[in-house]
Amino acid sequence: MVVYSFYIFDRHAECIYKRRWLPRPSSIVGSKSSRPTSEASAPATGPPAVLGQSARTTDDDAKLIFGTVFSLRNMARKLGGEDDNFVTYRTNQYRLHYYETPTNTKFVMLTDIKSPSMRVALQQIYINLYVEYVVKNPLSPTEHPGGVGVNNELFEESLEQFVTRVLS
Amino acid sequence: MSSATKASRIGEELWKTRVDKVNAELVTLTYGTIVAQLCQDYDGNYQDVNKQLEKMGYNIGMRLIEDFLAKSNVGRCANFRETADMIAKVGFRIFLNIAPTVTNWTSDNNQFSLVFDENPLADFVELPDDGRAQDELWFSNILCGVLRGALEMVQMQIEAHFVSDVLRGDDTTEMRVSLVRYIEDEMPPDEE
Numbered sequence: 195m196v197v198y199s200f201y202i203f204d205r206h207a208e209c210i211y212k213r214r215w216l217p218r219p220s221s222i223v224g225s226k227s228s229r230p231t232s233e234a235s236a237p238a239t240g241p242p243a244v245l246g247q248s249a250r251t252t253d254d255d256a257k258l259i260f261g262t263v264f265s266l267r268n269m270a271r272k273l274g275g276e277d278d279n280f281v282t283y284r285t286n287q288y289r290l291h292y293y294e295t296p297t298n299t300k301f302v303m304l305t306d307i308k309s310p311s312m313r314v315a316l317q318q319i320y321i322n323l324y325v326e327y328v329v330k331n332p333l334s335p336t337e338h339p340g341g342v343g344v345n346n347e348l349f350e351e352s353l354e355q356f357v358t359r360v361l362s
Numbered sequence: 363m364s365s366a367t368k369a370s371r372i373g374e375e376l377w378k379t380r381v382d383k384v385n386a387e388l389v390t391l392t393y394g395t396i397v398a399q400l401c402q403d404y405d406g407n408y409q410d411v412n413k414q415l416e417k418m419g420y421n422i423g424m425r426l427i428e429d430f431l432a433k434s435n436v437g438r439c440a441n442f443r444e445t446a447d448m449i450a451k452v453g454f455r456i457f458l459n460i461a462p463t464v465t466n467w468t469s470d471n472n473q474f475s476l477v478f479d480e481n482p483l484a485d486f487v488e489l490p491d492d493g494r495a496q497d498e499l500w501f502s503n504i505l506c507g508v509l510r511g512a513l514e515m516v517q518m519q520i521e522a523h524f525v526s527d528v529l530r531g532d533d534t535t536e537m538r539v540s541l542v543r544y545i546e547d548e549m550p551p552d553e554e
Contacts, residue, residue: 205515207550260550277437296431296438297515298547321432329428336424 195309197357205298209256211344263292281313323352369447373455380433381456390485408498419507427512442541446474458482478535489529500524517545
């Protein structure tokens with residue numbers, strides 16, 4: 195199974211961490227102007243970050259993903275009650291996994307479509323990596339205004355290890 | 363009170379299995395040193411010391427709640443009464459090994475008191491005899507901040523303050539906690 199990318203959003207809807215494992219094809223990044231704009235802006239509900247059909251930046255990807263999971267989660271709650279939560283969705287190209295803590299921190303992972311549920315993995319990342327290395331580091335900020343984000347070597351190294359060793 | 367007994371059981375279980383213990387004197391002395399230093403820094407202005415302790419607690423609470431959730435794996439509380447039990451029977455239990463009594467609810471279920479039979483922060487403590495500390499200093503005020511920070515992270519804005527303290531010669535140590543409002547989800551800022 196392949197992990198494409200991973201994002202953390204805090205309770206202020208700020209993307210505080212993002213990591214991609216597959217580089218965006220360089221040919222696409224360069225050829226922005228040749229595309230009709232209508233086509234590039236049509237799939238507003240978050241096409242796969244890995245495919246990069248338009249010249250989106252990683253920041254744009256993060257915003258699209260936040261918008262998608264935020265809306266999906268709210269709809270899931272409207273339909274299924276306050277405690278309901280969506281867990282994953284799948285397109286032709288990728289599968290998105292979602293885990294949200296009671297503190298409204300959102301963990302999102304994009305993988306290939308064959309991957310099993312990553313809910314437990316995301317929960318483990320929260321409990322064993324995020325809480326241990328980021329939250330408990332007394333010198334790291336609790337809030338990240340302006341998107342400073344998680345800047346923590348221990349966390350990043352362990353995440354790297356977790357993804358390469360445990361998940362593949 | 364099933365929610366209270368359920369919370370007690372969770373707290374008990376976590377305390378036994380998931381919590382690293384530290385020496386109680388270390389905690390008491392560390393905290394005592396902080397308060398003493400603040401009293402010195404603020405030149406005996408106890409209102410400022412209270413305020414500062416609350417602020418420090420707030421910052422602790424915002425982190426502590428994540429550890430609490432990671433350890434306990436409990437979900438969101440259905441109502442404020444359940445929250446109160448969770449604080450008293452699970453939160454205080456796993457971090458300080460005490461379980462204050464939840465009592466004195468207002469009829470709208472938005473305010474309650476925590477009554478502390480024991481308080482590890484205040485062991486060995488005697489307030490200074492300067493004629494003011496007894497009336498002005500809330501020695502354990504950091505706890506009010508911890509609750510405010512922790513609950514803010516789970517979308518509850520609360521206000522907490524001590525109303526009595528055995529250190530001041532009162533019969534009980536009591537903290538009053540009031541729910542101000544539930545915090546709405548934040549939306550990302552609009553662009554362009």
